[in-house]
Amino acid sequence: MATALITGASAGIGKTFAQQLAAKGHDLVVVARDEARLADLKSRLESEHGISVEVLPADLTERLDVQDVAARLADPAKPVDMLVNNAGYGLKKGFLDNDIVDEEHMLTILVRTPVVLSHAAAKAMRERGHGAIINVSSMAGFLATGTYAAAKSYLTTFSESLAAELDGTGVTVTALCPGFTRTEFHQRAGITRQQLPDALWLDADKLVSQCLRDVDRGKVISVPGVHYKAAAGLLDVLPRGVARNSAFKSRHRPQAR
Template sequence: MATALVTGASAGIGKTFATELASRGHDLVVVARNTQRLEELKAELERRHNVAVEVLPADLSERLDVQLVADRLADPARPIDLLVNNAGYGLKKSFLQNDIRDEEELLAVLVRSVVVLSHAAATAMRERGHGAIINVSSVAGFLASGTYSAAKSYVTVFSESLAGELKGSGVTVTALCPGFTRTEFHDRAGIKGQGAPDFMWLQADSLVKECLDDVDKGKVVSIPGAQYKLIAGALRVLPRPIVRTGKLVRRHRPK
């Protein structure tokens, strides 16, 4: 039976990944800061899907905690077949309005942890000749709008690069680039998505299923939803001065 490790598994897209994978018969290692939520998720998934769920509390802004998860990924006695690097959050204010320590912590979670955990997982998976990594990025990575956008751009390009390095090894890498998704993400960041019409919102369960289908197909970049496929395609060809205005996302940032 395959085992998946999901970071940020206590809520939102991460919890949806954990639930969907459990329904497909995967054992799980669930990672997040909130131990109580993880224990509740463990009980629910083991009861409903008859799978084994391991709880691994970790704060991925802390180096020692990231290393703890990396060590679990590298453990040859308990192989991980699928890594979902999902943990993340956004900041309400713009870059210059934020405390630089908050910006650094954001990058530690969105970028550093993805790099460290991908390295540990890819090394172990390549030795076994099979495995998959999903790095949850964002359509925001095609924009130019603050540190979050820049971090997600890094995640997408990093995933593409790692996928090329692993070509032919039996290990795949997929960058998932969703747009607005109905989870608690925006509430936690203080971003309500005012002005975003209903058709722009994705459902977490649908995008997770679409992403897993894309992983099975070997796709390197997964963009769920026809509307976001169109937007991402347009952003790739629009002149950068237009993309840099930030008008495409600034209307949804709270005042």
């Protein structure tokens, strides 16, 4: 039976990954800070789907906690077949208005943590000759709307680079680039559905289903939703200066996941 490790599994897109992978028969290792929510998730998924869920509480801004998760990914006695790097958050204010410590913590969660965990997982998976890594990036990574966007741009490019390095090994890497999604992520950021057209909001269940289909197809970039696919295609051909200036002018608008 395959095993998937999911960071940020207690809520939002991470929780949806846990639910859908459990329904497909995957055993799970669920990672987040909130141990009580993880325990509740474990109880429900094991009861509903007859799978095994291992709870691994961790604060992914802490180096030692990240190393604990990396060690779990590298453990040859308990192989992990899929890694979902989902943990993340955004800051409400602009770079110069934030405390630099807050910026550093966000950068750790969005960049350093997925790099460390991908390194551990990819080496173990390559040795076994199979596996999949999903890095939850964002449509924001195609724009220039602040340090969150910059971090997500790094994560998307990192995923493409790692996918190329692993080509032919049996291990795939997919960067999931969602737009605005109905989850706690945007609720915590104070972004409501009334602020944006309904067509721009993605359903987490459909988003994750599309991503898992893209993983099965070996796609490196997964962009869910017709509107966002079109936007990604347009941004790919627009001169970088035009895209950057358009993003700069709208930098105080809500950010996509």
